[in-house]
Amino acid sequence: MSYEKLPLQPFFDKIDELKPAFVERLRKAIAIPSVSGDESLRPKVVEMAHFLVDELTDLGFHDIQLKELGVQPPPVENKDLKLPPIVLGRYGNDKNKKTVLVYGHYDVQPALKEDGWSTDPFTMYHDTTKDILYGRGSTDDKGPVLGWLNVIQAHNELKWELPVNLVVCFEGMEESGSLGLDELIAAEAKNYFNGVDTVCISDNYWLGTTKPVLTYGLRGCNYYQVSIKGPGADLHSGIFGGIIAEPMTDLVKVLAQLVDGNGRILIPGIDDMVAPLTEKEDKLYDDIDFSVEELNAAAGSDTALHQDKKAILKHRWRYPSLSVHGIEGAFSGGGAKTVIPSKVIGKFSIRTVPNIESAKLDKLVIDYVNAKFAELGSPNSIKAELIHDGAYWVSNPFNEAFTAAAKATEDVWNIKPDFTREGGSIPITLSFEQLLGTDVLLLPMGRGDDGAHSINEKLNMSNYINGCKTLGGYLHYYGKA
């Protein structure tokens, strides 16, 4: 990409200069164990919201609001438990500038030293040899959230004007289903979020460990269950084995016919809906920094279905896949139990991609499952149904936001970013796109090996600092576009 560079060096230098302050800000944030999934830590989640409010206030944000979301719906132990508030704030309100909404979350995954952490998860540890910052939330998502604040601090100290109006939306329930967020976005679309031109989310990761990426696509997910019911209650296999049609026998025969050992979905008609691979798209995969070795390292095994980089990425990003997740109602404990389960519920899901039509997919799946069950001639009864779906998302990687982010990335990292998709879903992406009617850019700060939901979560110092530069650079290029 050849482009006119903006004179951002003073900003980049200021970020470098402020590094000690930014590290200290992250240290303070990590020290607050804002685990949304642990009811007993809910006060800490709320404390983290107030920490952000104080920071935003100090930095000169205005119209700062803590949006209360009411009581957390069941299942909860404490039925009066309040959801953590969503933190909103503005920086700048110039009608002549574009408005960028940035989303992040201030809650974190659970973490205990006993889980196997090398250091206390809520005491930031700076490994100065490798220059890595360890701690729960370092990369997911406190580092990126503070990144936006760091950008503002650098501008303040430079006395630079921000090239856009910035709106921040930080939630505290992302690790626990983002309860209440969709409703808030819908309610504020024409209010607090009125005039937003684009949304930037920094809450995913590079594909690998060395090359920055911009993410323009996500697969969707249609999740199904197949319930097979026989006897009126669980039976003893000694007394009833051999004389009763067993639901578990039927279910494994149905589940066995969904996908073959190479990952090919056996349900006819699905492949026909997948958008054909064009030569242009195929070429996009050529330069992406990835290898089967990286896949094996991430999976912790040598059990990849494809050995070619491009095949792996296509099957992760642009082809559907089917996974069998488990069975409800059968014996699932350790050891031995001689039960004939009376009702078993198989769970599987299909990752969806353009141009799979969700409703048509559901019909193909349910008809196929029913047909395979009918072939068994079983006296048991079956019910196959969709239990939830989430649409795939693909953006235009050549739109203004992506182009701006690509320029900023190249300025900072001296390399063009890879344009990637992800195999999973980030439902909030679609929520913003659909409820605000704007484009969304996924601009990750951390690396693929940061261990977001794992032990020893980390953020490399270079990712934190260069990430801040990239976020700020993106605002400048986007403001100029």
Added chain:
Amino acid sequence: MSYEKLPLQPFFDKIDELKPAFVERLRKAIAIPSVSGDESLRPKVVEMAHFLVDELTDLGFHDIQLKELGVQPPPVENKDLKLPPIVLGRYGNDKNKKTVLVYGHYDVQPALKEDGWSTDPFTMYHDTTKDILYGRGSTDDKGPVLGWLNVIQAHNELKWELPVNLVVCFEGMEESGSLGLDELIAAEAKNYFNGVDTVCISDNYWLGTTKPVLTYGLRGCNYYQVSIKGPGADLHSGIFGGIIAEPMTDLVKVLAQLVDGNGRILIPGIDDMVAPLTEKEDKLYDDIDFSVEELNAAAGSDTALHQDKKAILKHRWRYPSLSVHGIEGAFSGGGAKTVIPSKVIGKFSIRTVPNIESAKLDKLVIDYVNAKFAELGSPNSIKAELIHDGAYWVSNPFNEAFTAAAKATEDVWNIKPDFTREGGSIPITLSFEQLLGTDVLLLPMGRGDDGAHSINEKLNMSNYINGCKTLGGYLHYYGKA
């Protein structure tokens, strides 16, 4: 059967006369919640042992011992928890008489009113309209245990000599794995149990609700697990779906090939080991009181694999069966979880019958499972193994003990008993047979609908009273044989 009747009418009349005392004895026993599976109720289990000791003492038993079994092995909450003692006692010690060991258990299954009981489970309720005694332990196994005591009381009041030496062995952990019992039998085989000629166990049930039975066979059970391992940890199906070989996909394909929809085991070589059905044995099934309607009622569904009475009974008693019980390591909860389980363990068992050789069966099963997995060409790894086995048991229904019990049954009920087997296992049967080197007779007191492990457990008054007569009559016919 034509046989010389013994003059037992005075004994039967005495049992009838003592009915109020026997009902009171059962009421007292039911009132002690001797739930062996509930650690907090362990003192009540011990109290029940002492209740029996007091009763045995009053009835004139001698050499009464409480055999302590030490501390209960893990898993337990209280690591100092003592196992309940085994109660031993003798009545008579005449070298010229045969010695009968009777086994029973004084512990019971858990029971809570909230489980759905119509009345408090530990307060005996006598439904005088139907003449049924309700309460936890009524049929399993306090009624039968007290039956032996009732027989002695009747003899005492008649001033009749008991025709055999009686040894009682009552345990308090039967509902929790009979911990310590095998070791005690082995230790006492040449001591307390020296000279025992036969063993009688009254701890199973009639096949149906109207006709008494004697039980001469039990199926065995070989329990297997198939572990399939892929990635190093559970993975996200969004990120890894379609690019990794999934252990769950492999496992359902293997489990689907174990048994067909008609209950036929698909593993070659097993059928060849099953003892051929002789014409004589086939005829044994003709008169047995059973119907497919009874099976459907018991299963709570209309999903029987066979519609013919004889086919049902043969498949329950004398043919092997294979049940798939469940999967460990996969998602087993309600709702949706988008996991690719890294290691899944399928559990299935085969009910064994004469003349299946256990070791040969294991080899056939494990080789077959490995071969079916190999056909998949999966990069995942497999381990198929036996996790426990218990042998089948078949006795000679025409031996002295069965013949004596059959005569007593006919005296009491005016009908020849059905000679039945059971599809399940009662491991203690084999323990006594093998460790003492004697025959074992299974002589049930209760009916097939007593709800032994269920809510509203009951014992019909006629079964309790006629059961006492039958137990006593059996001792007389066996003593004379």
